[in-house]
Amino acid sequence: MKVQDLIHSRTEVYSVTEAVTVHDTARYLREKQVRAVGVLNPQGKLLGVVSQSDISDKVAAENKCPAWMRVSEVMTPHPITIPPETHLDECVRLMEKHGIYHLPVVDERGIYRGMISVQDLLRIIASDEKARADMLESFIFSQR
Numbered sequence: 001m002k003v004q005d006l007i008h009s010r011t012e013v014y015s016v017t018e019a020v021t022v023h024d025t026a027r028y029l030r031e032k033q034v035r036a037v038g039v040l041n042p043q044g045k046l047l048g049v050v051s052q053s054d055i056s057d058k059v060a061a062e063n064k065c066p067a068w069m070r071v072s073e074v075m076t077p078h079p080i081t082i083p084p085e086t087h088l089d090e091c092v093r094l095m096e097k098h099g100i101y102h103l104p105v106v107d108e109r110g111i112y113r114g115m116i117s118v119q120d121l122l123r124i125i126a127s128d129e130k131a132r133a134d135m136l137e138s139f140i141f142s143q144r
Contacts, residue, residue: 001124003091003105003116004084013114015040018047022059022066022074025050035119036102038112039075046104046112048075081106084113088124091116 015038016025029037029052036051050071058074059066080094081104091103095118105113 001088002084003082003086003088006088006116006120006124007084007105007114010114013112014038015112016050016071017042018070018072018075020071022055022069022071025071026052026055026066029055034115035117036115038104038115039071040112044112045110046079046081046106047072048077049079049102049104049115050075051102079104082116083107088116088121092121095121 012032014028014032014034016028018039018041020028025037029035035053036049038046039048039050041047054074054076055066058064059069080098080100082091082094084105084107086105094103095101101118103116105116107113
């Protein structure tokens with residue numbers, strides 16, 4: 001399975017602009033029930049990624065005011081990105097190798113297409129394993 005198979009049905013791509021405050025970004029993450037979003041410039045190009053842990057580690061833990069800070073101050077700049085044609089097993093390898101939990105998807109034109117998370121991958125892996133177990137069970141018990 002490829003990334004494009006996973007994201008093609010998504011109706012919304014979550015992102016913020018670099019000028020948004022950290023406070024507004026935190027509220028956006030909560031509203032959309034996601035843990036990370038792409039940070040885009042005014043032309044829509046991906047500049048970085050901001051996650052709940054970025055906000056927690058770089059703002060809350062440092063006792064800084066999120067209403068006075070721009071998301072560009074706390075984002076992870078120049079993130080590792082993947083094209084939509086990437087196989088999901090490669091996503092797992094990249095996340096493990098780099099110790100990251102989210103991979104922004106950027107197409108060949110440089111357009112941000114969304115984000116793949118560890119949670120997305122675990123959901124697919126668990127579904128595949130259940131399907132294999134069900135198939136094996138039906139094979140084993142149909143033989144009796």
